[in-house]
Amino acid sequence: MASIRDVARKAGVAISTVSKVLNHYPNVSEETRIKVNEAIRELKFTPNTIASALSSKQAGRVALLVNLNTQTQAIDEIDMQYLSGAINKAQEKGLDVITVFFSMIKDRSVAEIENYLRAQAIEGIIIYGMSREDRVLHKLIEGQQFKIVAVDAPFVNQSTSSVAIDHEKAQYDVARKTLHENQGNRILYIAGKKNGFVTTQRLEGIKRLAAQEGLSLFVRQGDFSEKKARQLTFQYARNRDIIVCASDLMAIGAMRALQEMDIFRPVCGFDGITLMGYAGKQMNTVKQDFYRVSSEAMEEMGRLLEGGEGRAVVLDFSIVRMQYLDIIC
Amino acid sequence: MASIRDVARKAGVAISTVSKVLNHYPNVSEETRIKVNEAIRELKFTPNTIASALSSKQAGRVALLVNLNTQTQAIDEIDMQYLSGAINKAQEKGLDVITVFFSMIKDRSVAEIENYLRAQAIEGIIIYGMSREDRVLHKLIEGQQFKIVAVDAPFVNQSTSSVAIDHEKAQYDVARKTLHENQGNRILYIAGKKNGFVTTQRLEGIKRLAAQEGLSLFVRQGDFSEKKARQLTFQYARNRDIIVCASDLMAIGAMRALQEMDIFRPVCGFDGITLMGYAGKQMNTVKQDFYRVSSEAMEEMGRLLEGGEGRAVVLDFSIVRMQYLDIIC
DNA sequence: TTGTAAGCGTTATCAA
DNA sequence: TTGATAACGCTTACAA
Numbered sequence: 001m002a003s004i005r006d007v008a009r010k011a012g013v014a015i016s017t018v019s020k021v022l023n024h025y026p027n028v029s030e031e032t033r034i035k036v037n038e039a040i041r042e043l044k045f046t047p048n049t050i051a052s053a054l055s056s057k058q059a060g061r062v063a064l065l066v067n068l069n070t071q072t073q074a075i076d077e078i079d080m081q082y083l084s085g086a087i088n089k090a091q092e093k094g095l096d097v098i099t100v101f102f103s104m105i106k107d108r109s110v111a112e113i114e115n116y117l118r119a120q121a122i123e124g125i126i127i128y129g130m131s132r133e134d135r136v137l138h139k140l141i142e143g144q145q146f147k148i149v150a151v152d153a154p155f156v157n158q159s160t161s162s163v164a165i166d167h168e169k170a171q172y173d174v175a176r177k178t179l180h181e182n183q184g185n186r187i188l189y190i191a192g193k194k195n196g197f198v199t200t201q202r203l204e205g206i207k208r209l210a211a212q213e214g215l216s217l218f219v220r221q222g223d224f225s226e227k228k229a230r231q232l233t234f235q236y237a238r239n240r241d242i243i244v245c246a247s248d249l250m251a252i253g254a255m256r257a258l259q260e261m262d263i264f265r266p267v268c269g270f271d272g273i274t275l276m277g278y279a280g281k282q283m284n285t286v287k288q289d290f291y292r293v294s295s296e297a298m299e300e301m302g303r304l305l306e307g308g309e310g311r312a313v314v315l316d317f318s319i320v321r322m323q324y325l326d327i328i329c
Numbered sequence: 330m331a332s333i334r335d336v337a338r339k340a341g342v343a344i345s346t347v348s349k350v351l352n353h354y355p356n357v358s359e360e361t362r363i364k365v366n367e368a369i370r371e372l373k374f375t376p377n378t379i380a381s382a383l384s385s386k387q388a389g390r391v392a393l394l395v396n397l398n399t400q401t402q403a404i405d406e407i408d409m410q411y412l413s414g415a416i417n418k419a420q421e422k423g424l425d426v427i428t429v430f431f432s433m434i435k436d437r438s439v440a441e442i443e444n445y446l447r448a449q450a451i452e453g454i455i456i457y458g459m460s461r462e463d464r465v466l467h468k469l470i471e472g473q474q475f476k477i478v479a480v481d482a483p484f485v486n487q488s489t490s491s492v493a494i495d496h497e498k499a500q501y502d503v504a505r506k507t508l509h510e511n512q513g514n515r516i517l518y519i520a521g522k523k524n525g526f527v528t529t530q531r532l533e534g535i536k537r538l539a540a541q542e543g544l545s546l547f548v549r550q551g552d553f554s555e556k557k558a559r560q561l562t563f564q565y566a567r568n569r570d571i572i573v574c575a576s577d578l579m580a581i582g583a584m585r586a587l588q589e590m591d592i593f594r595p596v597c598g599f600d601g602i603t604l605m606g607y608a609g610k611q612m613n614t615v616k617q618d619f620y621r622v623s624s625e626a627m628e629e630m631g632r633l634l635e636g637g638e639g640r641a642v643v644l645d646f647s648i649v650r651m652q653y654l655d656i657i658c
Numbered sequence: 659t660t661g662t663a664a665g666c667g668t669t670a671t672c673a674a
Numbered sequence: 675t676t677g678a679t680a681a682c683g684c685t686t687a688c689a690a
Contacts, residue, residue: 001447003683014661019685027659044440046448050388051683054379054666058685068413080405083412084397084430091433096449099428101413104420111373118330119375120425226657252607253657278581278607328555328582332667343677348669356675380667383682387669 002043011039022047049096059121061096062147062301065137067129068101075249077273078290082128082151085294093302098122102129110139114146123147124301126294132195147304149297153197160310163297165317167198170286171205171270174319175244176213178268178284184241185215190222190229190254192246202246202270222246226253233257243267252279272320277327287320331372340368351376378425388450390425391476391630394466396458397430404578406602407619411457411480414623422631427451431458439468443475452476453630455623461524476633478626482526489639492626494646496527499615500534500599503648504573505542507597507613513570514544519551519558519583521575531575531599551575555582562586572596581608601649606656616649 004022008015013032020028021036039045053059064086069075083099090097098120105113113136117125124147130137131153141148141155148160156162175187189206192199203219210217218240222229229250234257237243243258243265245251251269258265259280269276272287293315300313333351337344342361349357350365368374382388393415398404412428419426427449434442442465446454453476459466460482470477470484477489485491504516518535521528532548539546547569551558558579563586566572572587572594574580580598587594588609598605601616622644629642 005683015684016662016686017660020660023685029659032660044444046444048383048450048683049448050379050383050450051666052685054377054383054668054682055684055686057666059379076406076409080409080412083409083428087428087430088433097427098425099412099416101416104417115330115373115375119378121377121379230657256653275604275607278604324585328559334667344668345670345678346676349676352669358675361676377667380682381669383666383684384668384670386682 001048002045004045004047006043007036007039007045010043011035053121059096059123060094060305061098061120061122062090062124062126062298062305063117063120063122064097064099065105065125065127066099066101067131068103069129075271075273075275077275078271079128081290082294085291086126086298089295089298093298095298095302095305102134105136108136110136110143113140114143117146124149124305126151126297126301127153128294131193131197147301149301149304151293151297154312156310156312158309159304161300161304161313163293163300163313163315164198165286165288165293165315167201168205168208170288170317170319171202171244171246172209173205174268174270174284174286175206175209175242177319178244178266179209179213179215179242181284182242182266185213186239186241187215187217188232188236188240188243189217189219190232190243190245190250191219192222192224194221194223196224199246206244222250224250226250229253230257234261237261237265238263241265245269247271248273248276248285251283251285252276255279255281255283272322274322274327276322277324282321282323284319284321287318289315289317330377331374333374333376335372336365336368336374339372340364382450388425388452389423389634390427390449390451391419391453391455391627391634392446392449392451393426393428394434394454394456395428395430396460397432398458404600404602404604406604407600408457410619411623414620415455415627418624418627422627424627424631424634431463434465437465439465439472442469443472446475453478453634455480455626455630456482457623460522460526476630478630478633480622480626483641485639485641487638488633490629490633490642492622492629492642492644493527494615494617494622494644496530497534497537499617499646499648500531500573500575501538502534503597503599503613503615504535504538504571506648507573507595508538508542508544508571510613511571511595514542515568515570516544516546517561517565517569517572518546518548519561519572519574519579520548521551521553523550523552525553528575535573551579553579555579558582559586563590566590566594567592570594574598576600577602577605577614580612580614581605584608584610584612601651603651603656605651606653611650611652613648613650616647618644618646 008018126149128151144159150162152164220232224247226249230253233254248269248271269285337347455478457480473488479491481493549561555578559582562583577598577600598614
């Protein structure tokens with residue numbers, strides 16, 4: 001492996017000059033720049049990121065903190081889109097990425113986690129799927145020791161940005177569309193997990209709709225579980241006209257239950273996962289582009305790392321109906 | 330951030346002594362070890378992995394090279410299981426992991442890739458989903474510059490191990506079971522992608538069964554595509570008694586086509602993905618534990634990194650029928 | 659514009 | 675068993 005030393009020797013310049021060329025410093029003559037780049041090419045030199053990180057104290061490493069959906073593999077799709085969106089964008093921006101699961105830092109104190117991350121030379125963290133219960137993460141954010149981008153969680157401070165779609169509006173929109181395409185005014189709303197941020201936001205959305213259109217709104221916690229949604233449907237659907245679910249998985253659970261009950265009720269979901277195409281019946285759902293959300297999160301991380309200050313980034317969504325033939329290929 | 334220097338000062342010993350304690354060197358007295366560990370605890374010291382890597386030239390970093398299934402998100406599940414299996418095991422073993430997608434190194438030469446990886450201080454690579462066409466990767470393996478574990482690809486040399494289930498036997502077993510549970514001897518076999526290693530191995534399995542049981546075997550390439558399997562089913566299923574598919578996705582495509590044709594044929598799949606639970610009809614399939622496969626791959630990487638030599642690791646599988654109620658939760 | 663040299667936080671060699 | 679000290683490959687004042 002050629003080192004910066006070899007390049008310097010070959011180009012007949014000092015090591016620091018090579019470094020300057022490498023890092024695009026302004027004060028380098030065109031002549032030497034060319035000489036150096038030639039040497040670099042000839043030696044197939046690639047700078048050692050470890051040494052560079054140690055020296056500059058800037059590793060440009062960001063950790064993806066993922067709350068794996070251990071409940072069901074059917075939505076690994078979401079996490080995978082998150083990961084690939086972030087990783088691809090990171091490579092584009094020359095950032096180094098490591099993936100960390102919530103399970104790995106569970107039960108550790110803030111100080112321990114900070115040390116762990118700092119030892120790994122982590123400068124930034126993108127957090128996916130944080131809930132109100134994750135006290136330690138809240139402290140991590142408050143501490144402002146790291147640049148943080150929170151996906152789907154409303155945290156913003158000097159060194160923290162949030163990235164998300166407008167869940168309130170999305171829930172409102174999809175439910176409204178479903179309502180207007182059908183009859184009835186008694187809604188069964190199957191909500192998400194108790195302390196999730198998106199759960200609250202989506203709930204606000206359906207409440208606004210109900211208030212505005214004078215609907216009878218019956219809310220139950222579904223915990224984002226297909227099974228729970230199934231049970232709730234068996235229990236309450238008969239006396240309701242429309243079933244609005246805070247996730248696709250729950251919508252699928254509800255729809256299958258309805259089929260087994262042999263009654264029909266319009267159902268709508270949220271997320272736009274592929275599985276919706278296999279559900280038999282088509283349903284309205286909010287299509288989030290998870291890949292793009294994550295890609296934007298990494299973009300935002302780049303901004304923060306370069307000294308930008310935290311802000312809230314809001315992305316768009318669309319309302320779709322997913323069907324089998326569009327999904328397979 | 331406390332450094333090794335601070336620890337040394339606090340414990341009243343030399344830096345090198347602290348380093349020895351940190352790395353569990355033998356020649357340290359019980360007394361100093363305790364003193365040092367106390368200082369470490371009090372200062373909440375965590376060694377800087379960057380500095381350690383630079384100094385020892387051993388970063389213990391391994392790259393996960395993933396061939397993302399861009400075709401369909403329905404099987405992101407597989408990649409996600411691979412990633413989480415590897416990452417969890419890596420943390421357990423104190424290895425640092427980065428994730429790289431095939432798309433990121435596409436069109437680069439072997440030398441470029443080697444440089445890229447070396448610059449990232451990568452020592453080992455776990456490759457998921459390599460095919461015969463990936464010439465560059467073959468060269469990377471032959472070069473033996475890195476420790477490599479190939480998942481589902483039959484490469485073994487001094488510094489390369491392979492990890493996989495016995496695809497030939499698995500295909501044989503699942504097809505045999507399906508055959509014996511039903512009538513008929515005319516098989517439509519929908520194979521995988523042309524140059525995939527597992528495609529060949531699974532094909533061998535069905536051929537052995539056909540030869541052994543005197544079956545009429547009709548083989549078509551399905552490219553692991555649900556749509557292709559659907560087309561092939563429409564085209565050929567009528568004159569066949571049983572449809573054996575080299576993947577679950579294709580099995581689902583075949584099954585739906587049969588339903589639309591309004592005829593019944595037994596179908597079996599391969600992989601054991603969650604989606605099978607939503608297919609309507611239950612089918613036999615080979616259940617691979619992807620999480621475990623990947624976990625074992627990382628374990629094997631650990632062995633190689635410690636100087637062990639390459640070998641073939643064969644994992645087990647099971648034949649299952651997947652149904653909706655088992656899958657939801 | 660270029661070069662010299664002092665770090666960055668470890669590990670490892672060799673004396674003590 | 676311990677401690678100095680020279681690497682590791684790079685960045686960055688500061689000097690020339």
